Amino acid sequence: TQVIKPRIREILSRELPYELVGMLPKHWVQIGDVLILPLRPELEPYKHRIAEVYAQVLGVKTVLRKGRIGGEFRETNYEVLYGGDTVTVHVENGVKYKLDAARVMFSPANVKERVRMAKVARPGELVVDMFAGIGHLSLPMAVHGRARVIAIEKSPYTFRFLVENIELNGVWDRMTAYNIDNRDFPGEDIADRVLMGYVVKTHEFIPKALRIAKDGALIHYHNTVPERLMPEEPFGTFQRIAREHGYEVEKLNELVIKRYAPGVWHVVIDVKVFKR
Ligand code: SAM
16 A cells, blocks of 8 residues: 555646546555556546556556455456456565466455464474465465465465465475365364464354364464454354364464454454363
């Protein structure tokens, strides 16, 4: 996210009706050499020219119009406003992420969590990433923490990039990817750490995560929580489901990642698992 460059305003103020100049986006996201621009509907007739100017001033190859992320696979379908090639390599914290920025989510707001995961990972420990995406959270653990990782991703399209990223980061000796639904993953009592980087329905996967975890393992559990239920949630639900399945759990840590919707927060808790 940046602040509008005077040069963009200077060029477009000569071409756009006066009242629209103030609506030009002041914030955007850059992923590799692709720009994701939020555009107000009033700017629709000028969208291609606006995108062209942003591309030239900011030096990117493609500009997309920001839209919604949704569905089971958390995929997007952003409109291409300028350029055409939407596949790019984004480098963050020394990790290379190749992705299709028009279709695969990459949230700049989650950067703190990606950096935190790089720091908590320990050499040789086994991490099972149940919602791997393109390796958002688990690539940093393999690259910086030298952890062994099993990365599970259900979407065939996203999985392609996950596999490429393992290769691109040179961690094929310690990271394995599965293109399956994590509920079909057969491993039990194997993980030192389980990543649950998902939102809205993450609680449905708690019993599976508990089975994958070893006694004493840590689960990094993400979910979206209405503010009025915090701070009891999301741990309350996690603990209730764990007890129903015969596990004891302890919350070690809780962090807010970002605002998800009005009055709803994306939160992560670190939960220690005790098997009886
Ligand atoms: N964990 C990353 C993060 O927090 O930045 C990326 C998360 S992305 C929001 C969640 C990913 O989980 C998507 O790529 C989606 O396709 C995948 N997914 C959803 N349901 C799944 C399931 N049942 N089994 C495996 N992967 C699943």
